[in-house]
Each structure stands twice: as structure tokens, then as C-alpha cells.
Amino acid sequence: MIRRAFLWTVLLAVMLVSRESACAEGPAKFMMATQVDGKKLEGQPLVWDQRQMFMLGRDGALYDFVPREAENSRKIGRGFRGYSIGEMRQRVRKEYDRSFEISTTKHFVVVHPRGEWSAWSVRLESLYRSFVHYMNVRGFNLQSPKVPLVAIVFRNQSEYYRYAAANGSKLQPGTLGHYDPQSNRIFLFDANSGRSGGNWSNNAETIIHEATHQTAYNVGVHRRFAEQPRWLVEGLAMMFEARGVWDARSIYTRKDRINRGRLHDFLRGQGTPSSGRIRQLIATDQLFRIDARAAYAEAWTLSFFLSETRPMQYSSYLARVASRKQFSTYSARARLADFAKVFGGDLEMLEVQLQRFVKEL
Numbered sequence: 001m002i003r004r005a006f007l008w009t010v011l012l013a014v015m016l017v018s019r020e021s022a023c024a025e026g027p028a029k030f031m032m033a034t035q036v037d038g039k040k041l042e043g044q045p046l047v048w049d050q051r052q053m054f055m056l057g058r059d060g061a062l063y064d065f066v067p068r069e070a071e072n073s074r075k076i077g078r079g080f081r082g083y084s085i086g087e088m089r090q091r092v093r094k095e096y097d098r099s100f101e102i103s104t105t106k107h108f109v110v111v112h113p114r115g116e117w118s119a120w121s122v123r124l125e126s127l128y129r130s131f132v133h134y135m136n137v138r139g140f141n142l143q144s145p146k147v148p149l150v151a152i153v154f155r156n157q158s159e160y161y162r163y164a165a166a167n168g169s170k171l172q173p174g175t176l177g178h179y180d181p182q183s184n185r186i187f188l189f190d191a192n193s194g195r196s197g198g199n200w201s202n203n204a205e206t207i208i209h210e211a212t213h214q215t216a217y218n219v220g221v222h223r224r225f226a227e228q229p230r231w232l233v234e235g236l237a238m239m240f241e242a243r244g245v246w247d248a249r250s251i252y253t254r255k256d257r258i259n260r261g262r263l264h265d266f267l268r269g270q271g272t273p274s275s276g277r278i279r280q281l282i283a284t285d286q287l288f289r290i291d292a293r294a295a296y297a298e299a300w301t302l303s304f305f306l307s308e309t310r311p312m313q314y315s316s317y318l319a320r321v322a323s324r325k326q327f328s329t330y331s332a333r334a335r336l337a338d339f340a341k342v343f344g345g346d347l348e349m350l351e352v353q354l355q356r357f358v359k360e361l
Contacts, residue, residue, distance in 0.1 A: 027044050027045065027046045027047070027056070027080070027326070028044055028045040028046075029078060029079065030044070030045075030075045030076075030077065030078055030079070031043060031044050031058070031075070031076050031077045031078070031079070031080060031081065032044075032045060032055075032073055032074065032075050032076060033072075033073070033074055033076045034070040034071065034072065034073040034074075035070065035071045035072050035073075036063070036065045036069060036070050036071075037069070041055065041057060041063055042057065042058045042076060043055045043056050043057035043058050043063065043080075044056045044079070044080040046062075046225065046326070046327070047327060048067060050067065050068070051066060051067075052064065052065075052066060052067075053065055053066070053067050053070075056080065058080075058081065058082050058083045058147065059082070059083055059088060059091060059147060059150075059184075060082060060146070060147035060148075060149075060150070060183070060184035060185075060218075061182060061183045061184055062181070062182050062184075062225075080146060081146075082145075082146045082147030082148065083147065083148065084148070085104050085106075085109060085148050086104075088109045088147070088148040088150065089102050089104055089109050092109060092111055092150060095111075096111050096152075099113060099114065100112060100113060100114070101113070101114050101117075101118065103118045103120070103121035104121065104148075105121050105122070105124070105125040106125065107125060107128050107145060107148065107149050108121055108124050108125055108128070108148065108149050108150070108151060109148045109149070109150050109151075110124060110150075110151045110152075110153060111150070111151070111152045111153065112152075112153040112190075113153070113154075113155045117153055117155075117190055120151065120153045120190065121151075124149070124151055124211055127208060127211050127212070127215070127240075127246055128149070128211075128215055130240075130245070130246050130247065131212060131215045131216070131219075131240065131246075132219070134240075134245060135219075135221060135315065137311075138307070138311040138312060138314065138315040139311070139312045139315045139316075140221065140315040140318065140319060141220075141319070142219045142220060142221070143219050143220035144219070145218040145219060146218070147184065147218070149184075149186075149214055149215070149218060150183075150184070150185040150186075151185065151186045151187075151188065151211075151214075152185060152186070152187045152188070153188055153189065153190055154187070154188070154189040154190075155189065155190070156189055156190075157176075157189050157191075159189065160177075160187065160188070160189040163187070164178075164187065169187075175206070176188065176189070176191070176204070176205075176206035176207060177189070177206050177207045177210045178210055179210040179211075179213040179214050179217075181217070181224060184214070184217075184218070184224075185214075186207075186210045186211055186213075186214050188206075188207050188210065191204070205241040205261075208240055208241055208246050209237045209238065209240065209241055210237075212236065212237040212240040213233070213237050216233070216236060216237070220322055221236070221318055221322060222318075222321075222322055223321075223322045223323070223324060223326065225326045225327055226322075226324040226325060226326050226327065226328050226330075227324070227328065227329050227330040228321055228322070228324075228330070229282065229285070229321065229330065229335055230285040230288050230295075230299070231281045231282065231285075231287075231288075231295070231298070231299035231302065231303070232299075232303065232317075232318070232321060234288075234296060234299050234300075235299040235300050235302060235303025235304070236303055236318075238259055238262055238296065238299065238300040238303070239257070239259065239300065239303055239304055239307060241259050241261075241262075242256065242257050242258055242259045242260075243256060244256025244257035244258075245257050254308065254361075255361075257304075257308070258304070258361060259300050259304070262296065262297050262300035262301070263297075263300075263301070263358075263361060265293055265294070265296070265297035266297040266298060266300070266301045266358070267358075269293075269294050269297060269298075277298065278298075278302065278347050278350065278351060278354075279336070279347055281295070281298055281299065281302065282335055282336060282339050283332035283333075283335050283336050284332050284335075301354070301358065302354065305353075305354050305357050305358075306343070308357075309353070309357060310343065313342050313343060316342055317338070317339065317342040317343065320338055320341070320342060321338060
């Protein structure tokens with residue numbers, strides 16, 4: 001569950017600024033330091049004019065402010081350089097009281113309650129390695145994250161919900177975690193309450209899903225500030241919910257890579273989408289608003305089918321979508337054209353092949 005409502009509100013605001021005024025072509029080739037409402041910010045301006053600036057902070061967050069309200073602004077370096085693991089650790093230490101510890105790995109800074117919750121840093125780093133391995137063997141040229149990946153682990157669900165509410169995040173009942181594109185962080189709680197020995201994967205599909213979102217947006221598989229088809233973003237994350245995908249330490253067969261819950265939803269619904277349904281899924285995000293359960297099931301089915309039967313083409317398609325210009329919208333016509341460029345435009349034949357694939361599953 002990405003907080004898409006916030007993200008696309010921001011992007012639409014940026015694009016409106018870009019169309020209606022002489023907005024600077026971004027991103028800037030420098031970093032700057034400034035102070036807004038008493039808060040010190042460091043980062044790279046992405047797009048701006050006299051009324052509004054969007055800046056990528058060195059902590060990975062997206063900041064939005066009115067330039068004239070910024071004080072003591074100055075250039076501090078060329079290009080973009082995120083905080084180091086150590087610098088990020090010091091920064092998040094100031095945000096949480098001493099009942100929380102901070103564990104770090106090569107790529108993650110994890111804030112968690114004191115005690116055995118520290119296992120989450122190892123879990124997230126393992127998921128990261130699994131994701132990198134999965135994409136590498138499919139020919140995807142990954143980037144290194146520009147910033148440390150931050151995760152906040154709460155003691156229980158109620159603490160998680162209280163924090164989200166206090167910070168303006170409206171969570172649906174039953175939410176286990178979420179990736180916030182504004183802060184570039186994932187927020188979650190441990191259903192095992194930090195106890196060792198629990199099989200965390202049994203109740204952590206959502207956590208794996210959100211960690212996949214965070215990783216994919218930070219290694220170049222998706223482009224964070226350009227519109228991406230929702231079926232593609234969610235389909236990839238749902239594939240990683242299956243143990244045969246996220247657990248890279250062992251060797252599994254195709255049946256272990258099947259997301260049984262999504263396959264069940266798919267078969268319980270239409271069985272297989274028609275070519276018109278596939279076209280709709282590829283071209284727009286409308287199905288997610290009309291029938292979210294069916295949309296998620298069909299997104300997983302199509303993504304799994306393409307990844308299993310056309311792995312290199314699937315990676316090529318992901319790269320093509322991720323190469324879109326920053327702060328750009330993605331029309332239905334362009335989405336269909338990009339899909340056809342990689343997989344061909346005969347969606348009726350694709351439907352037949354997908355039906356055969358599902359029957360084999």
C-alpha cells in the first residue's frame with residue numbers, strides 16, 4: 001500500500017507549476033542548505049519557481065516549500081549526495097526517544113524498540129539482497145540507493161496506528177505497514193512483539209510488499225517522481241510476497257513462487273481477464289478504483305506470467321517505464337505503446353497464452 005494519494009497530489013502540483021510559469025528545468029546541478037520554519041534542510045532542488053520549490057532532501061524525503069520563506073540559503077555542493085548510514089543514524093536518533101534503539105546494515109537504518117526487535121534490520125537487508133538477486137538474474141541494471149533506507153518498527157499495531165494518525169496518514173483497518181513516498185520510509189509493527197522464534201513470514205506479507213516498494217523506488221526499478229502504471233508497481237511487490245521469491249537463501253520451484261492468495265482471488269473472480277480487461281489494466285489505473293481486489297489479483301497474474309515466461313522482456317519493460325522523464329504524466333496511449341514495443345500489440349494472443357499459463361499453475 002503506497003500512499004499514492006499524497007504522492008500524486010504533489011506531482012500534479014509540480015506539473016501545474018511547470019505548465020503555468022517559467023519553472024526552472026530541474027533537477028539542479030547543485031545541492032543547497034536552507035532553513036524553513038526553523039527546520040534546517042539540505043538537498044537538491046528538483047523543480048521550482050517563485051511560488052514553490054520541491055527539493056529532494058539528503059535524507060531521501062521530498063520537501064515542498066515557498067522559496068521566499070526559506071532563510072540562509074546557500075549552495076553546499078555539486079549534484080546530489082545523500083547522508084551516510086552514520087549521518088542518517090544520528091538524525092533519526094533525534095526523532096525517537098530512548099525506548100527505541102537504532103540498528104544499521106549496509107543499506108538500512110532501522111528504528112525499533114529495545115530488545116529482539118533488532119532482528120528486523122537483518123530481515124530487511126536480506127529482503128534487499130533477494131530483490132537485487134531476483135532483478136540481476138533477469139538482466140536488470142540496478143542502481144545503488146542514493147540514500148540510506150529507513151524503516152520504523154513499532155511495538156504493536158496500536159502504537160503504529162497512533163503514530164500514523166499523528167502524522168496525517170489515514171490507514172485502512174488491518175494495515176500491517178506502509179511505504180510513505182514523501183519521507184521515503186517504511187513504517188510497520190512486529191506482530192510477534194519482538195519475540196524470537198516466531199515465523200515472521202506468516203504474518204509479514206504486507207511488510208515484504210512495502211519493503212519491495214521502498215527498494216524498487218530506490219534502485220531504479222521504478223521512478224519515484226514520474227507516474228508509473230499501478231499494475232506494474234503492485235504486481236512486482238505482490239510477487240515478492242511468495243516465499244519462493246523473497247527467500248533467496250534457498251532454491252525453490254515455480255510453485256513456491258506462486259502468490260496463492262492472489263491466484264485464489266484471480267480464479268474466484270473472472271478466471272482470466274479478457275483482452276479488453278488486460279488493455280484496461282495496462283492503459284489506466286481505473287480498475288484499482290472500481291474493484292481493487294480484482295485489480296490486485298489481475299496485476300499479480302499478469303506480472304507473474306510475464307516475469308516467468310519472458311523474464312528479460314519483463315526487465316526491459318520495467319526499465320523502459322522507469323526511464324520516463326521526472327515529473328511526467330503517463331497517458332493511456334503511451335502506456336499501451338510502451339507495452340506493445342516490448343511484448344507486442346496482440347493482446348488477444350497474450351490472453352490465450354496467459355490462460356494456458358494459469359491452467360498449468
